[in-house]
Amino acid sequence: MTRSVTPERAEQDSADENDPAMRDLSPSVTARVTGWIGGHMLLVGLVVLIVFFSLENPLFLSLANARSTLRQLAPIAIYSAPVALLLITRSIDLSLGAVVGLSAVVGIEVMNSAGLFAGLMGFLGVGLAAGALNGWLVSYARLNPIIATLGTGIIFEGLSLSFSGGKAGVPPALLLDIFRYEILGLRLEAFLMLTSILLCGWILHRSRFGRYLYAAGESERVAFLMGVNVRRLRFLMHCIVGLAGGIVAIVSVAKLGLAVGSIGSSLTLAVIIAVLLGGIDLGGGVGRMPGVVLGVFFVGILEVGLLIMGVTEFVQQVVVGTVLIIAIYTNSLRRKRTRSE
Amino acid sequence: MNGSIPDSATHGVIAWRARALNFLVSNGLLVALVAFVLAVTFVKPAMLRWSSLEGIIRYSADIAVVVFPLALLVIAGSIDLSIGSVAALSAIVMAKAAVAFGFPSGIALGLGVGVAIGALNGALVGYLKLNAVMVTLGGLVLWKGVALLVTDAQTIGAGVVPEALMDLGIGLQPVLYLPVHFYILIAVYLSCWALAHKHALGERLFAVGGDERAAYLVGINVGFVKFIAHVITGLGASLAGLMMFVRSGAVHATDGNGLEFDALTIVLLGGISFQGGVGRMRGVIVALFFMIFLRHSLVLMNTPLYFQHMASGILIVVALYVDSVLTRSADGRFTPNPGVIPSPPGPSSGFVAR
Numbered sequence: 139m140t141r142s143v144t145p146e147r148a149e150q151d152s153a154d155e156n157d158p159a160m161r162d163l164s165p166s167v168t169a170r171v172t173g174w175i176g177g178h179m180l181l182v183g184l185v186v187l188i189v190f191f192s193l194e195n196p197l198f199l200s201l202a203n204a205r206s207t208l209r210q211l212a213p214i215a216i217y218s219a220p221v222a223l224l225l226i227t228r229s230i231d232l233s234l235g236a237v238v239g240l241s242a243v244v245g246i247e248v249m250n251s252a253g254l255f256a257g258l259m260g261f262l263g264v265g266l267a268a269g270a271l272n273g274w275l276v277s278y279a280r281l282n283p284i285i286a287t288l289g290t291g292i293i294f295e296g297l298s299l300s301f302s303g304g305k306a307g308v309p310p311a312l313l314l315d316i317f318r319y320e321i322l323g324l325r326l327e328a329f330l331m332l333t334s335i336l337l338c339g340w341i342l343h344r345s346r347f348g349r350y351l352y353a354a355g356e357s358e359r360v361a362f363l364m365g366v367n368v369r370r371l372r373f374l375m376h377c378i379v380g381l382a383g384g385i386v387a388i389v390s391v392a393k394l395g396l397a398v399g400s401i402g403s404s405l406t407l408a409v410i411i412a413v414l415l416g417g418i419d420l421g422g423g424v425g426r427m428p429g430v431v432l433g434v435f436f437v438g439i440l441e442v443g444l445l446i447m448g449v450t451e452f453v454q455q456v457v458v459g460t461v462l463i464i465a466i467y468t469n470s471l472r473r474k475r476t477r478s479e
Numbered sequence: 480m481n482g483s484i485p486d487s488a489t490h491g492v493i494a495w496r497a498r499a500l501n502f503l504v505s506n507g508l509l510v511a512l513v514a515f516v517l518a519v520t521f522v523k524p525a526m527l528r529w530s531s532l533e534g535i536i537r538y539s540a541d542i543a544v545v546v547f548p549l550a551l552l553v554i555a556g557s558i559d560l561s562i563g564s565v566a567a568l569s570a571i572v573m574a575k576a577a578v579a580f581g582f583p584s585g586i587a588l589g590l591g592v593g594v595a596i597g598a599l600n601g602a603l604v605g606y607l608k609l610n611a612v613m614v615t616l617g618g619l620v621l622w623k624g625v626a627l628l629v630t631d632a633q634t635i636g637a638g639v640v641p642e643a644l645m646d647l648g649i650g651l652q653p654v655l656y657l658p659v660h661f662y663i664l665i666a667v668y669l670s671c672w673a674l675a676h677k678h679a680l681g682e683r684l685f686a687v688g689g690d691e692r693a694a695y696l697v698g699i700n701v702g703f704v705k706f707i708a709h710v711i712t713g714l715g716a717s718l719a720g721l722m723m724f725v726r727s728g729a730v731h732a733t734d735g736n737g738l739e740f741d742a743l744t745i746v747l748l749g750g751i752s753f754q755g756g757v758g759r760m761r762g763v764i765v766a767l768f769f770m771i772f773l774r775h776s777l778v779l780m781n782t783p784l785y786f787q788h789m790a791s792g793i794l795i796v797v798a799l800y801v802d803s804v805l806t807r808s809a810d811g812r813f814t815p816n817p818g819v820i821p822s823p824p825g826p827s828s829g830f831v832a833r
Binding site: 279281407 | 603607608609610612613614616617618619620621622623624625627628632740743747753783785786788789791792793795796799800803
């Protein structure tokens with residue numbers, strides 16, 4: 139199939155290159171400028187947010203709150219870094235939360251019956267399998283990633299419901315103890331978060347694989363001519379995101395002290411919003427890791443700040459929906475500006 | 480069919496294959512539906528009893544009023560994921576407004592909410608050229624939050640709907656031997672069918688969905704066409720809210736949960752491609768009955784609840800797969816950038832260079 143598609147695609151992409159606005163900009167400049175503007179716009183927003191919340195409640199700017207905020211946003215951060223890479227290759231995953239739920243429910247069952255290590259493998263294995271299914275559907279069966287992962291999300295939710303029967307699993311004390319242990323005043327999840335961000339940042343900006351990711355998102359044809367196996371790349375990225383889902387499931391279960399199927403339900407939108415705010419474009423090929431980190435902090439601080447203000451969950455939903463739409467809007471503005479320069 | 484093979488043998492084969500695939504696309508689902516109904520009837524004869532069929536008609540009208548408008552929107556190359564929340568919110572507005580201003584004006588206000596939200600979506604997608612999936616995903620969360628907020632997560636509106644209307648809504652009072660839902664379903668179907676296949680706007684919907692750039696070049700106001708399609712879908716969503724409200728006589732903010740998935744599954748299953756510009760309304764009505772029969776028989780056969788929930792997810796993935804296989808091979812038109820988010824709006828003109 140690949141071969142028969144290529145000439146067709148060649149036509150589309152050459153039309154793209156004939157456009158004068160596109161031709162003058164080399165991709166790295168586009169990416170850098172976009173990343174720069176995005177990063178700074180968001181930085182201003184972040185400062186405004188922090189000032190606002192500290193005026194509302196002086197306790198907001200305390201060390202204790204900073205640490206609890208860090209814990210709150212750790213799952214989002216661990217997830218966002220690989221999801222950003224996925225979006226850069228021009229795919230997306232909307233089953234993020236459902237994967238976490240399924241992994242949590244199955245993993246805890248394995249952990250309680252076969253020990254801690256096997257349990258951890260169970261968490262990661264389920265995440266990886268779910269990611270592989272998504273990746274296969276998106277890159278090899280070539281389905282629209284948005285709709286396909288919406289569908290698999292429903293399937294994963296149903297599976298976790300059938301597996302748990304709606305009952306919550308209780309993690310063993312050992313797991314909770316591991317995540318309560320502090321090094322340098324920080325818990326394990328903070329280090330996992332740091333690892334995830336640094337690793338994905340290194341892959342994206344320092345490794346050849348990262349350049350392939352940009353190439354695949356920017357222009358499939360060019361990537362293909364460079365000898366990049368775009369399909370395998372997307373498949374791999376979905377697998378990595380699934381694996382990250384398994385890690386997020388472990389962290390979330392340890393944080394909550396319970397394993398329920400709905401554990402990740404609010405995570406999907408939070409992660410997508412963080413990544414979009416961070417300057418990653420739905421069209422792929424654009425964005426940098428520092429922006430994503432800022433996006434994660436923005437979303438995390440917004441969540442914690444609203445919580446401290448005592449706002450109901452319903453208002454939070456309204457805020458989240460609005461922020462998502464604003465994030466897409468600013469993204470489109472930014473895209474227009476970089477293209478017209 | 481094989482009698483008129485053209486001069487070139489390969490061309491003949493391709494044409495034959497295309498015709499066979501075409502047949503499958505438009506009638507395969509019908510064959511599957513008939514086979515499926517017969518199979519279920521064999522196991523559970525209760526399936527084809529009149530009371531059961533009546534239930535199916537009543538249940539399908541709820542979703543039908545939004546599925547057909549949504550099909551128009553998908554043909555135009557856009558999408559709406561917020562219909563469930565919009566349905567719930569407009570039903571809530573109806574219930575609240577009915578208390579304040581009486582029942583008929585309450586309905587008008589509720590429908591107005593649907594139209595307004597549709598117009599907002601349409602403006603964001605059509606004129607500001609934002610990604611429709613993300614905008615309406617934001618709407619899904621946003622409007623559900625608003626609905627929960629204004630009702631404080633309470634069920635409201637009990638006793639607002641007039642008794643006579645409730646009887647019609649539940650289907651106790653048949654009109655010409657059939658529940659009133661049947662006529663509503665047919666009316667919405669016929670108007671959407673006429674709009675898509677008999678009206679100039681339909682032509683424009685197909686043109687915009689098929690190739691935005693070309694549609695723009697021939698002088699179609701692309702933004703306006705998408706805007707109108709979103710408004711129609713918003714109206715459809717609030718109609719679905721009205722149906723749910725009138726049937727149960729009360730409304731809760733979570734009433735429309737999952738409506739968007741069911742509706743999208745039906746649209747896809749009905750042969751309307753997410754690439755836009757492809758499909759026929761008659762496929763959608765077959766898909767509607769297929770979905771409703773499936774649901775109904777899953778309930779009849781006492782399958783667990785989580786499986787009934789999952790069936791929708793499985794069906795949407797399968798439908799998507801069949802859709803991608805068929806669009807790839809039916810007319811040699813390949814999906815642009817296979818398996819990828821619809822491309823973002825391009826540079827100055829705001830169009831994707833396909």
